Amino acid sequence: MATSVRRTTLTLPTAPVGPDNPLPALRPLDEVHRVDDRTRATLPTDMARQVAYAPLRSVLPVRLRDGYGRDRAPAALDAIVLENDRLRATVLPGLGGRVHSLVHKPTGRELLYRNPVFQPADFALNGAWFSGGIEWNIGATGHTTLSCSPLHAARVPAPDAADGGAMVRLWEWERLRDLPFQVDLWLPADSAFLCVGVRIRNPHHLPAPVYWWSNIAVPEDEHTRVLAPADEAWHFGYARTLSKVPVPEWDGADRTYPLRGAYPADYFYEVPDGARRWIASLDADGGGLVQTSTDLLRGRKLFVWGAGPGGRRWQQWLTEPGTGGYAEIQAGLARTQLEHIPLEAGEEFAWLEAYGPLTADPAAVHGADWAAARRETETRLEAALPRAAVDAAYAAWRPYADAEPAERLATGSGWGALEIERGGFQLPGTPFDPDTLGEEQEPWRRLLRTGALPDWEPGPSRADPGASVVAPAWRDLLEAAPSTAAAEYHLGVAQWHAGDRAQAERSWERSLRCAETPWTLRCLAVADTASGHPARAAERLLRAVRLLLASAAAPEPGAPPVLETAGAGQGAARREGAGQGAARREGAGQGAAVSVAAPPVAADPLALETAEAALGREAILALLAADRADDARAVLDALRPAIRARGRFRLLRAQVLLAQGDALAARAVFDEGFEVCDLREGDEALSDTWYAIVERLATGTEDPLTEEARARTHADHPLPAHYEFRMRPA
Secondary structure, three states, rough: OOOOOEEEEEEEHHHHHHHHOOOOOOOOHHHHHHHHOOHHHHOOOOHHHHHHHHOOOOOOOOOOOOOOOOEEEEEEEEEEEOOOEEEEEEEOOOOHHHHHHHOOOOOOOOOOOOOOOOOOEOOOOOOOOOOOOEEEEOOOOEEOOOOOOOOEEEEEOOOOHHHOOOOEEEEEEOOOOOOEEEEEEOOOOOOOEEEEEEEEOOOOOOOOEOOOEEEEEEOOOOEEEEEEEOOOEEEEEEOOOEEEEOOOOOOOOOOOOOOOOOOOOOHHHHHOOOOOOOOEEOOOOOEEEEEEEEOOOOEEEEEEOOHHHHHHHHHOOOOOOOOEEEEEEEOOOOOOOOOOOOOOOOOOOEEEEEEEEEEHHHHOOOOOOOOHHHHHHHHHHHHHHHHHHHHHHHHHHHHHHHOOOOEEEEEOOHHHHHHHHHHHOOOOOOOOOHHOOOOOOHHHHHHHHHHHOOOOOOHHHHHOOOOOOOOOOHHHHHOOOOOOOOHHHHHHHHHHHHOOOHHHHHHHHHHHHHHHHHHHHHHHHHHHHHHHOHHHHHHHHHHHHHHHHHHHHHOOOOOOOOOOOOOOOOOOOOOOOOOOOOOOOOOOOOOOOOOOOOOOOOOHHHHHHHHHHHHHHHHHHHHHHOOOOOHHHHHHHHHOOHOOOOOHHHHHHHHHHOOOOHHHHHHHHHHHHOOOOOOOOOOOOHHHHHHHOOOOOHOOOOOOOOOOHHHHHHHOOOOOHHHHOOOOOO
């Protein structure tokens, strides 16, 4: 039986992804997978060069995706099912092409960790990500910005098309590196392995940095062992160090068992040149999943959450109660995920992967002899899928990589079609049709066709400045376009992305002269922060929030201001020990009264609420950084109740109260309980704020504690378990 392909829906408890953040992602990534210059100097020359090659300054032009919550309800997700006599694979084209499930039909065994819910969390480069299945990570170090985005999908003839075989092709234009890619999936007749052909193309005139890691979530328990053909690995922990360690034993434990460590960690296996590329996760009985590939995909990795409280809490956070844990086995183009590799102009990277069941002798797999365990696993793999068969499958697939889609199964974004219209690229097999162009691309099509970018209209622009494009060709078009508030704003974003900060600031200043908008003020505030002017940044963000609230509320002439604050330098007064047993009065201690407008009314209330939350959050943090706690409180109180009720803003409330000297009220916020839905991987804001509160309560002043007193205070007031997300030793 050759591959059959059908469309269906999959119903899961789902937390909606929500709207994108309208503020351009100007700030540097807080991606945790980085090393400093001192560590890089200790690495092999080729690895050090690739670690330093083309790091991202930001995730521009992609927008941040932080509008999700944690309220789940059943929802139907579009799915594509590939099936033969041995395997059934379920793919979610609307969620990055994730392979949600891979079932071995003769045994009924699920080979992957299949998450029973769809719950976004802040792990992708641009925010929303979810756990489980097989994901295709392209772009830059981290989880792809396409994690929760739709891909194009179509039915395509497979290498065994003469016998009725079909492939599912997934493709999209990856915007971080401006590169098109495709993923072809098929199940050869009578095969127990899912074949996956991957191709990344560079249609430009200059080399481009490339990153790829296929990430496979596998079930985990105390007997799970991960095996790969290596005696050494590069260990990366969340203390941000990269060092070579032995495999399997290191630091007193066998690290090939995911639960034999306390903290999350990466192990990038040093696979010898010439060795077959593979990685397997096997259970107590020696059964599980194996992944192998052609040699271009050289890297193999194990990610573990560890058995400590932080890792366990994250696992619970990503799914529903009662779900088992998981580890990740991965395969990539480089030795580690800290590296990017150059793809020459007009060239492509292409390879083939295979995923399937494997059964090996459990005594050998779990024996003390690591070489014997690897040898047994690789011998069973060779019997199930010879290395030569993988190379032959790759050769058979290559002529079909350019095959035109026979039937569209799903539609991705319009950004690829926009790039095709601009650049005239010829990309056989991956059509980016004009009918995929949408509202986001329309202003940029008009720029292409007329040389002018449409200016903002009074209505929608109050809630969203529109998506930016930043590639050099677009920057050139913007530089030649007539000067308007919108054109200068987007030109500044493109210049900032290119590293020309001085020109970006000049463009934003010109935008302000055309029209004062919250969006341009906020961009200039980011520039102020980057250049060491936090007070000026805070003032600009305060002005941006006022503009947004005022334009949304549309007050009558003569009405009081939407938001009044104490002013620079006036909100910094502290009351030593305030709140230590004293009642807190709403608004007490502020330099001026706060006037809260009626709930804003706009054509798109959701877009306006999204903008208000995004600007409000940045303004509060900037005001706290500028020692203007009372003004931060004024902004927080002026936001609509639905925003103030969010967990992120409950945390901000505690931080503001602490900055105002009211540690007891700040502690009460934690005691009442809240969940920060968009808590970032590696973010320690919860634990940092908690311990700052308990230290202030212990002293009644801002005077620092001695190390002994601090340790005693922390021991007496441990971080509550539901706030424990730390991924490294405290």
